[in-house]
Amino acid sequence: MAIGNIYVISGVAVIGGALFGFDISSLSAQLAMQSYLCYFNQGPKGPPPEFEANDEKKCSGPESLVQGGITAAMSAGSWAGALVSGFLSDWLGRKYAIMIGCVIWMIGSAISCSSQNIPQLAIGRMINGFCVGIESAQVPVYIAEIAKPSMRGRLIGFQQWAITWGILIMYYISYGCSFIGGGDYDTYKTASWRIPWGLQMLPAVFLFFMMMLLPESPRWLARKDRWEECHSVLTLVHGDGDPNHPWVNQELQEIKEMCEFERQHSDATYLDLFKPRMLHRTITALFTQIWSQLTGMNVMMYYIANIFTMAGYTGNAVLLASSIQYVINVFMTIPALLWMDRWGRRYTMLVGATFMGIWMFVGAGILANYGRVIPGGIGGVAAQSMEVSGAPAKALIASVYLFVASFAPTWGPASWTYPPELFPLHLRGKGVAMSTSGNWAFNTALGLFVPEAFANIKWKTYLIFGIFNVCMFVHVFFLFPETSGHTLEEVSSIFEDPNGIPYIGTPAWKTKVATSATRRAEAGDLEAKYGEKEKNLQPVQSAEAAEASPVERT
Structure with missing residues (x-):
């Protein structure tokens, strides 16, 4: 029997996101380990010439561009996986797409764990990334299509x-x-690095078997004309076992109407995302994910060891100090989980862009004014191109922590929440896959760019990301409409408002969070809106029955 508790369903499904987290920190931690640097070493062993008096036996690891390629291999695989996930999800369903991703993750982790050289490590990470691309695109779609608007x-x-x-x-x-x-x-x-990369297979095994106990997306079932199953899922998740529950009937009616309207689009392709009426949604979703990368957060995640080394930390102190930002990241995400549906998506992203821009400019100013250039990099690592000490070093570390504390409750969760809300049912799987592919394309580029940037333009790397945060603030303010509290079917009316801007809809700054109507509906107060007849609405049993109620919607 399928699990019906929406929190359990979400808690299981998002383990797919945890796989991405495992990959980020397993690599970022290795960058400071001599076991990793020496096994994949491409430079001389021992201290660089300018430190001959130092008797430490060190390795410089892969060259900066090669390390960028190792890091970017996962993102490149994720880009491909995200694009493929749209077809996979529409064909097999959201649930089975997630399960296939688990199998791919286990294969990639096994290859990485047994790596004998850099090419094998890069291939393993690329396969892991293919899984992450599938999971990161389809887990939000799955949850968006099964959750109530007020908790989505x-x-x-x-x-x-x-x-x-x-x-x-x-x-x-x-x-x-x-x-x-x-x-x-x-x-x-x-x-020291094979064990972590082997252990990261365990969550994928757990997710694979637990997904067997979860229901399929009711909206995907409806689009496949599996109406009895759709109604059963809605009853299980939202109706407390009552097939005539008012909320179940309302959802079923709206899904039925949207499916009828979209029946003519049964052969939707990625090209449909770029048609005039859909282009604004596609660009908005795509840039939501692109901007989340250009905030600079993954610079902090992947290369935090380099940053702390430049601030004077060495050895295990680098790993321990770096871990503090991960603790901040976990606990500062909690406010968004509690209140983002009240704050709304726009306000959340605008506030986040403001503070992240401030901390990036602070970091650039500290390094520009107090940093000392180290020829060849600290310990021979070219990306560790500057050194700062004393109070400025503490200020640099503080700006890193504050940046993470600004990202965690804003762009972190909002960038995953927003894209699935923008697209109509027939394009949702492909639309979210397209937007997520933008995330991974820029993640790939940044993985290659950042080590070279630290090595060549040094403190100006921070400056570039600060400017990106300013640009994203402007973009969100003028072109990102509010979707919080609206049903997925209602969001279409925002983009198709006949009184709004052509091909854009209601001006973004005029949209607001929808709360009261949704809460009344979820409380069971639907009789006033739909009457007794709606309350006793019978479930749609077939496609023929669905066609009996045409939609008057443009």
Whole structure:
């Protein structure tokens, strides 16, 4: 029997997001480990010439561009996985697409764990990324299509919270494993990174088997004319077992109307996303994910070890200090889970862009004024191109922590919540896949860009991301409409408002959070709106029955 508790359903599904978190922190932790740097070393062993008096036996690891490629391999795979997920999800369903991603993750993790060289590691990470692309695109779609409007943001926000927990858990596992073997080039043990990369398979195994107990998306079932199953899922999740529950009947009616309207679009393709009436939604969803990357957050996640090394930390102190930002990331996501549906998507993203821009400019100013350029990089690592000490170093670390505290309750959860709300049913799977592919395309580019940027333009790297945050504030203010509290079917009316801007709809700054009507509906007070006849509405049993109630909607 399927599980019907919406919180359990969401809690299980978002483990797909945790897989992304595991991958982020497992690699970011390795960048400071001698076992990783020495096993995949491309430079000389031992201290660089300018530190010959130092008797530490160190390795410089992969070259900066190669390390960027190793990091970006996961993102490149995620980009491909996100694009493929749209077809996979529309064909097999949201549930089975997530399960297929789990199998792919286990294969990629096994390859990474057994890596003998850099190409094998890159291939394993790329396969892992293919899974992450599927999960990151389809988990939000699955939750969006099964949740009530008033809790949709909170539940999809669990995706980001799961990512933060995945980052934190895997980081401390990696930190603990860093003590395996010695810290020199002739005493290290590869178990210190093979064990974490092997353990990351376990959540995928759990997710695969638990997904068997969860229901399929009712909207996907409806689009496949499986109306009895659609009604059963709505009854299970929203009706407390009562097939005539008012909320179940309302949802079923709206899904029926939308399916009837979209029946003519049964052969939708990615090209439909770029038609004039859909272009604004596509660009908005795409840039939601692109901007989330250009905030600079993944710079902090992947290369935090480099930043703390430039601030004067060494050895295990780098790993321990870096972990604090992951703790901040977990706990500062909680306010969004509790209140984002009240705050709304627009306000959340505008506030986040403002504060993140401030902290990026602060970081750039500190390094520009107090940083000292280190030729060849600290310890021979070119990306660690500057050094700062004393009070400025503490201020730099504080700006990093404050940046993370600004991202966690804003763009972190909002970037996953917003895109699934923008698209109509027949394009939702492909639309979210397209937007998520933008996330991974820019993640790939940044993975390659950031080490080279730190090595060549140094403090100006922070400046670039600060400017990006200013640009995203302007974009959100003028072109991102509010969707919080609206049903997925109602959101279409915002973009198709005949009194609004052509091909854009209601001006974004005029849209507001919908709360009172939805709450009354969820409280069971539907009789006043629909009357007794609506309350006793019988479920649609077939496609023929659905066609008996044509939609008058444009």
